[in-house]
Amino acid sequence: MAGQLHRRDVVAALLAPRTPDTLVIAGLGSSAWDVTASGDSDRNFCLVGGMGLTAIIGLGLARTQPNKNVLVITGDGDMLMGMGSLATVANVAPRNLSICVLDNELFGETGGQPTHTAGVTDLAAIAKGAGIPLTSTVRTEGELKTIVGSVHNEAGPQFHAIKIMHEELDSPKPPLDGGYTKDRFRIALLGEAAAVGGFRG
Ligand SMILES: Cc1ncc(C[n+]2csc(CCOP(=O)(O)OP(=O)(O)O)c2C)c(N)n1
Numbered sequence: 001m002a003g004q005l006h007r008r009d010v011v012a013a014l015l016a017p018r019t020p021d022t023l024v025i026a027g028l029g030s031s032a033w034d035v036t037a038s039g040d041s042d043r044n045f046c047l048v049g050g051m052g053l054t055a056i057i058g059l060g061l062a063r064t065q066p067n068k069n070v071l072v073i074t075g076d077g078d079m080l081m082g083m084g085s086l087a088t089v090a091n092v093a094p095r096n097l098s099i100c101v102l103d104n105e106l107f108g109e110t111g112g113q114p115t116h117t118a119g120v121t122d123l124a125a126i127a128k129g130a131g132i133p134l135t136s137t138v139r140t141e142g143e144l145k146t147i148v149g150s151v152h153n154e155a156g157p158q159f160h161a162i163k164i165m166h167e168e169l170d171s172p173k174p175p176l177d178g179g180y181t182k183d184r185f186r187i188a189l190l191g192e193a194a195a196v197g198g199f200r201g
Pocket of ligand 1: 027028029031049074075076077078104106108109110115
């Protein structure tokens with residue numbers, strides 16, 4: 001059943017408690033605009049147009065940055081494309097990774113075609129079956145408040161499917177140059193030497 005929560009409010013709530021140790025990987029299209037609407041940051045990496053790999057990029061980052069809290073925020077279409085990632089996340093089991101899916105049951109950015117979650121597919125059940133210990137489907141403000149607490153305070157890996165409504169919204173853009181964004185993110189984490197050509201680590 002389609003959700004009642006507003007995606008921008010959900011993302012603002014998820015990001016409100018963030019600290020400099022919170023690294024955010026946003027999926028393509030709408031979730032990238034949502035994260036940017038809450039404030040551009042050199043600790044955000046937005047996929048913008050790349051689909052299916054958001055969760056697995058979050059996993060790589062969580063492994064290489066074990067002292068940071070990695071938060072993946074993406075859409076149901078992206079998560080469905082990268083569903084196998086959930087099995088790998090569960091088996092690697094990083095304590096510092098949370099995956100939050102903004103589930104509008106649609107490929108919103110490309111015109112609103114229904115995804116599998118509009119049918120019989122339950123992403124939180126898939127995540128649980130993959131072996132992720134903490135999973136939920138979020139439909140209410142109260143449930144959202146609970147998972148904001150777990151994302152920022154409880155061990156992962158965790159997965160939350162957040163049922164949101166379909167909305168036509170503006171598209172605040174993060175920097176769209178992939179090389180620049182990658183360097184900006186690396187410099188924020190590793191220092192100036194991590195820019196193109198300067199990193200030897
Ligand atoms: C490999 C690939 N296939 C298709 C697209 C086109 N595309 C861009 S956004 C999008 C929909 C994404 O849906 P979802 O992740 O559910 O996000 P929503 O916009 O609904 O929040 C699609 C299919 C793409 N960018 N890459």
